[in-house]
Amino acid sequence: MKRKQLLSLLLCGALLSGMAQGCAQLSGIAQGHAKTPEHPLVREKKGPSLENYEKADPLEPAADGSTLARHLQVPDTYEASAASDDNRFQLSCHAQVTVPDVTQIPLWKVSQKPFDxxxxxxxxxxxxxxxxxxxxxxxxRFSKEQIQERINELKAYEAEGNLDPYGYIAYAQEEGWENPEQYFNLQESISIYEKEYDNTPETIExxxxxxxxxxxxxxxxxxxxxxxxxxxxxxxxxxxxxxxxxxxxxxxxxxxxxxxxxxxxxxxxxxxxxxxxxxxxxxxxxxxxxxxxxxxxxxxxxxxxxxxxxxxxxxxxxxxxxxxxxxxxxxxxxxxxxxxxxxxxxxxxxxxxxxxxxxxxxxxxxxxxxxxxxxxxxxxxxxxxxxxxxxxxxxxxxxxxxxxxEQQIDNVTLLSFPEIADIFENMARIKYSDYVSPGESIRLDVTKAVLGYTRIYDPDTDNTSGILVPVWDFFGTKERLVNEESGNSRTKEGIPDQSFLTINAANGTMVDRSLGY
Known part of the structure; x- marks a missing residue:
């Protein structure tokens, strides 16, 4: 069981670095007003087009010193809850909201730093x-002495009749893989090390x-x-x-x-x-x-x-x-x-x-x-x-x-936080409901919302330059429940730096972080 847990953790680690985010465009946003589209999961046009960005005047600091957060109507804590009609998707938000204390947000062109x-x-x-x-x-590379030590170790296992000393075959059997014997062959390993020994110099150069x-x-x-x-x-x-x-x-x-x-x-x-x-x-x-x-x-x-x-x-x-x-x-x-x-x-x-x-x-x-x-x-x-x-x-x-x-726009107009929150709640329901199989339910608990830059680009046109745009990211934990008929299992994951959704703060479109646009 412990081997299975560890393999699963390794698979989870790979998932952390490669999990795809939903990519969509929320149509019907104009003049700063968000509307729920008939089919919102439509990918926006690729790339750093400036057509959907409007220039704004720099903010004047308020008497209490607050600037951007006040202008965007950002609450101290983002509180919200939502659920699908069948209750298979549930959303709960009790989130700290992080907003940079600035008076303007430019769009910046970026390119690849020369690797010279x-x-x-x-x-x-x-x-x-x-x-x-x-x-x-x-x-x-291994020295002759190290290779000989490994050969001696393997031959000792062979003499004992232990043909699976490192547990490869048993591991494959436990996981139900086909032909588990193919994952380790003791005699073949000895032969490989002996050939390597012959081709290795006496001392490391x-x-x-x-x-x-x-x-x-x-x-x-x-x-x-x-x-x-x-x-x-x-x-x-x-x-x-x-x-x-x-x-x-x-x-x-x-x-x-x-x-x-x-x-x-x-x-x-x-x-x-x-x-x-x-x-x-x-x-x-x-x-x-x-x-x-x-x-x-x-x-x-x-x-x-x-x-x-x-x-x-x-x-x-x-x-x-x-x-x-x-x-x-x-x-x-x-x-x-x-x-x-x-x-x-x-x-x-x-x-x-x-x-x-x-x-x-x-x-x-x-x-x-x-x-x-x-x-x-x-x-x-x-x-x-x-x-x-x-x-x-x-x-x-x-x-x-x-x-x-160079700057593309010296200060871009942003949607208010209530508008962004409305988009997030609708899009999270649509995206994560698609992940739920019959007999399952999924719950998102949002604990952090962050405004910051990310880079987008058009890979079909140029994969060496793009722009930094302001986006909202939502972080927290995701819990999946399976009913009793399917075993009544429960899994929960909370990855501190993995966003549930990334929303363009200027036009409300979804950014797929896995694709980069």
Whole structure:
């Protein structure tokens, strides 16, 4: 059972980074008045067209100092409830509402930041100073001694008659997969390691290199990469860079574990509400108190460390938005249950702030395609992450940085919050009712509503530029109930940085974060 729980958590983690948001256009919005359309789940026209945006005059601060929130009629707490006619969908809102204290909201054009030699040099200097950079492909390969240890281990299992020492076959059987024996063959594994042993040099070569993006092995100039290794403060770090059609910039720095094995970090299930069904966490992880002890520093200290890296990178217009206690372990080469978490730290997520108006931190990477037949490359969102603990930097990721260019409109007209709330309540009912099967019901509890920027673009026209537009996001928990005839099960999930719906604050259309428009 515990293996099944852990597999399900891993599947849940993949879901967190790839769950699609509903994409629709709410027609009938004109002159700031929202109307419920006959069929609202119609995708809006792709891309950053300015036709549906109106210019507004800057706000004059009120006597009590409030500006935008007062103008948009934002309540201190968003209270609402709704249900479908058959009660299979229920919505409850008791939400903190976050609005930036600004007097105007421009629309900004953004493009992909050049992934050039100057930026690579700045990243390298920031994290590694003048430490030598080695070729990662040769540095991180197993030594003859390590391979021989694995061969000896496997042959010992063979002598015992234990043909499934890591539980792969049993794992597949428990999950009901077809032909479970195909997932592990002990003799074949021994043969592979013996061949690798013959082709491995006696000692690990350390070849100094200069970080530079090269074409991939196929010679495709649109996909470039670099894989390096750095020895720093008694640890070895993996330093990888990739640039391709979907991710224009993908930089990852991670500290290696024992014998230079890669460390795997989760996305902090401590801050997620995962209950019932696939999401049980009971006995699978150390307690929060134990994890905090393992991290060895406070959340505030972790942010201070990450802030210093951001300053050195020159990303001073970013700020930390979410911090979460996370766990790390050696990258598993067997079923997850075999590899306990041995590290803990704080994962800090950064987004950009422009003239006091932030980009909302949301988990979706924005790499989905509109259909299986689509040939247009997507463009992932700008994201910056750090993971640090008492030993310093554990991991850093820099993804798809933008280059902020000219204003498209210096101040855009926004719908009032009551209008946005009306749209949200109607669209949530329509979207999530579609997720409910016969005999099920679903309940959304909204605890947070946030106004911020997101980037939209037209992938059919240009996947290298777009605009930052103001949007409302709604966060909270989602509970699914199944009646007694189907087993009377209950699952609940609350993902802090996953929005139920994203609504364009200027025209009320739905933004599909997975697609980027």
């Amino acid at each position: 030699e100057a930026w690579i040099s700045q990243v390298t200097e920031t994290f590694f100073g003048d430490a030598p950079i080695y070729d990662g492909d040769s540095y991180f 350390k070849t100094k290199v200069t970080p530079v993006l090269s074409e991939d092995d196929t010679g495709d100039s649109s996909s470039r990469y670099f894989e390096g290794a750095v020895e720093l403060d008694g640890s070895a770090y993996r330093y990888s860079m990739k640039a391709g059609p979907a991710n224009s910039m993908d930089i990852k720095i991670s500290r290696a574990g024992t014998d230079n094995s890669p460390l795997e970090w989760n996305y902090s299930l401590y801050d997620y509400q995962l209950e019932g069904g696939y999401y049980s966490m009971e006995n699978d992880f150390p307690s929060r108190e134990k994890a905090e002890e393992m991290a060895g520093i406070t959340e505030k200290q972790a942010v201070e460390i990450a802030d210093r890296y951001m300053e050195k990178l020159g990303l001073t217009d970013f700020s930390a938005k979410n911090t979460a206690l996370s766990l790390g372990r050696l990258h598993p080469s067997g079923p997850p249950i075999s590899y306990p978490y041995s590290e803990a730290g704080y994962r800090i997520s950064y987004t950009r702030d422009i003239q006091g108006f932030p980009v909302t931190d949301e988990v979706d990477p924005g790499l989905s395609m509109p259909s299986m037949d689509s040939t247009t490359a997507p463009w992932g969102y700008e994201k910056v992450y750090f993971c640090v603990n008492k030993d310093g930097l554990q991991q850093a990721e820099i993804l798809n940085l933008y280059q902020v260019e």
